[in-house]
Amino acid sequence: MLRHLAIRQMAVIDELELELAPGLNVLTGETGAGKSVIVRALALLCGGRASADMIRTDSDEASVEALFEDVAPEWLDRHGLPGASEVVVRRVFSRTGRSRAWVNGSAVSSTQLAELGASLVHIYGQHEQTALLRPETHLDLLDEFAGLQARRAEMEQAYSAWQAAYRRWRQALDSAGTVQGRTELLHFQVAELQQARLVPGEHTQLQAEREKLRHVEKLQRLCGESEAALESAETNVVDLATRITHALGEAARIDPELTATADLVHQARTLMSEAAFQLRRYLDRLEFDPERFAAVEDRLALLSRLARKYGCEADDLPDRLEELERELEALQETASDPQALREELHRSFTQVREIAHALSQARQRAAQDLATRVRQELRALGMREAALQVEFRRKGTEELARAAEH
Template identity: 40%
Template sequence: MLSELAIRDFAIIDDLQLNLGAGMTVLSGETGAGKSILIDALGLLLGDRADASAVRDGRDRAEISAIFDLTDAPAARTWLSDRELADESECLIRRVVSREGRSRHWINGSPAAGRDLRELGEHLVDIHGQHAHQSLLRPGAQRDLLDEHGHLAPQLAALGELVRELQACERNIHELDATDDAGQSRLELLQFQVAELQALAPVPDEWEALTAEHRRLANAEQLLRDGQSLLALLTDEDTASAIDRLGQAERQLGDLSALDDGFAGPAELISGARIQAQEAADDLRRQLDGIALDPERLATVESRMEAIQDLARKHQCRPAELPAQLDELTAALERLEGGRTRLAELQTRRDQLRTDYANTANQLHRARREAAGTLAAAVTEGLRDLGMPAGLFEIDVEARSEAPVSVSGHDRVHFRVSANPGQAPRSLERVASGGELSRISLAIQMAAVGGTPIPTLVFDEVDAGIGGGVAEIVGRCLRRLADQGQVLCVTHLPQVAAQARHHLQVAKQVVDGHTRTDIRALDDDARIEELARMLGGLEITERTLDHAREMRDRAES
């Protein structure tokens, strides 16, 4: 519900603060006083297109803000919560339009886009009449209203679940589908690459071992020659070998250490050196025993290394990385080949889901046709009560076989109306008279009362072209509709205004050479005077005042 509205420097409004309540509120005033400007400001706040003309002359910017009570607006609360904009049970929307025509928007203090205002506004306010912001002209809104009237939420929920599962299934199929040229080529390439690598059979650490063995085999002659020379230096009995000389030094130091303890340290070090030299000679001998000139083995190692290098170049990796490359490609091949089996399963499931969707959508179609009949009859009756004795309302529910899968089904719902005798029913947007369109909207809302989730309804001059008893019926309808939430109504007729719970008077004034519009809430006495003005014009007599009191009393009875 709209609880507060503030407007500054918009059109001919200088600075306006309004507190609004539940039930029915009417706005009345002389022609040209600016009643529709208030509706324009509200529409602008809810996402209508803005330009520089919205800014009051002599001002830099126009600013409009509103506070909505969300107690009876669950859809709006959900919208805000989904975007982490929720603020307890209220919502503050603010819009600023600059002299250059640029706009800025905020929702609960957070910057927002214009489309956000439109989306949120559709859950908060519905404006009926000669105004662009009118949900009943949208096919989707007509379908939603019919669904609400028919209490079709369970069928829609079941259909939505099928659609979500079907869409997920189709996404998985798209990901796994390898039947096209690219997918088949990928499969064949993987099969070839894995087979080639498996034939080579690289193993971890093999490249390092081959490199070491190749280095040893390729240098075997040098290793044997230089190794034997070194061994001779250490152990040759025909010459003074290193081990023999260390042994001689060890013995002489032993004799000296017996005479002087200071030689014990060097004697111990020389003894250790002799032992280590002997161990080194033993290790060297064993190493030389394992080295042989083996051209055949060298050729085998070189051939293996060449094969590994060739494949490494093909896969653009280092030779030592081939085992890991084989594991990675094998896993990819298994996923792709396994995906073919999974693909078949998903395709079967998709076909079943499509069948289930079609059946559920057909059930929803039949339920909509049934609801359309009852709603059309109720709206037709309402039109005739509202001064359209030949009014006829029809709802077409067309099942479109070519329609894409949708959570709302495959139906096209189209409201059509005939307001005059002999006139074929036409689309709502083709109704020429704004007054007729407003009354049609009122009849629809009355027939669907309790079904609409929008808490605030605005009717702009629904009384155009009517009067007398029909005007009183319109007023009663609006009052009854307001029992379900909040109704704001711009009116020229006292029969309508008398039915309201709250009455706002719009007046245009000239102050210091500048025109401005003011709006004030009327108390009981002021309401009687305003009703009398609406009944009798500028000259208000006691008889006119009595008539106004009688009209007001009758509305309250």
């Protein structure tokens, strides 16, 4: 309950303090006296938007402060604010656009102020009663009167669940043929690639092997010449390096400055000896195998054909197989059983129907109570023949009925 209101430097008001008594308080005055300013001040305390044109022309800021009694302390406790059943709300705003608010001396955000204000003040404008002429507001008013917001939210949730179940069921029916066709194609593609026994990097390795097999004779000639140059009687480079190593070793004993040079020749001799050994081993293994060459050519042709078919590089075929396997697995996991979805749809429909029936019954009882109370109020106002009648019409039942037929 609002007990005290203080307004400073706002519109036509320099300073104003109002003490309000319990019950009905009436503020009267001629046009321009400031009645609407008081209403705007209350709106600011409820989180309304402040603007510079609300401030008096000779001031840089304005303030509004109000004392409320018999306030439920739950909101204060929830936000960690001090106070019991009394709440002092204060708001200050300036021409620069800055606005600050406090509740019982503690600063609060605009969101918190609006939340608190919604529970403290209800502002009804001059033509507020015209909202009663809008049918779209009638159900909200009845549910608020009867306290059915929670049950209505339950109904909305159940209805949304039914709609989702209906969409899933329809999608399963509509896409059954497409999904089946895609699944069959994936089964074939996965089987084809698995049958190829793909190995990562195989195409590159086979290309290198084919190049080697194509030039076996040339490799034998070049490597043979190199091996002969290293170890033949005429041009035995290894023996020559051995003699040089011995000579420089003896010279280094006389002049240590030659030690590093002798070491280099020794290393070269060791490397050339190792190279000659490796060449002999290579030549021993090097031979042309026509069967292996044909197998490599066939394998490369297969990999190239699969790469063209699946739109990727030949070395990427194993990755492509994994992609297709994942897609097939996902389709199999998400493949919906129409019968199971139909049962889910039936369960959600039954739940909607039960909740809707209970909500409708509660609304009809509340409507009778509301009509009785309004009639009593109207009679107290001297309108003995006036009455309120609540009429119910079904809405949305056609959609549910059509779905239930399936």
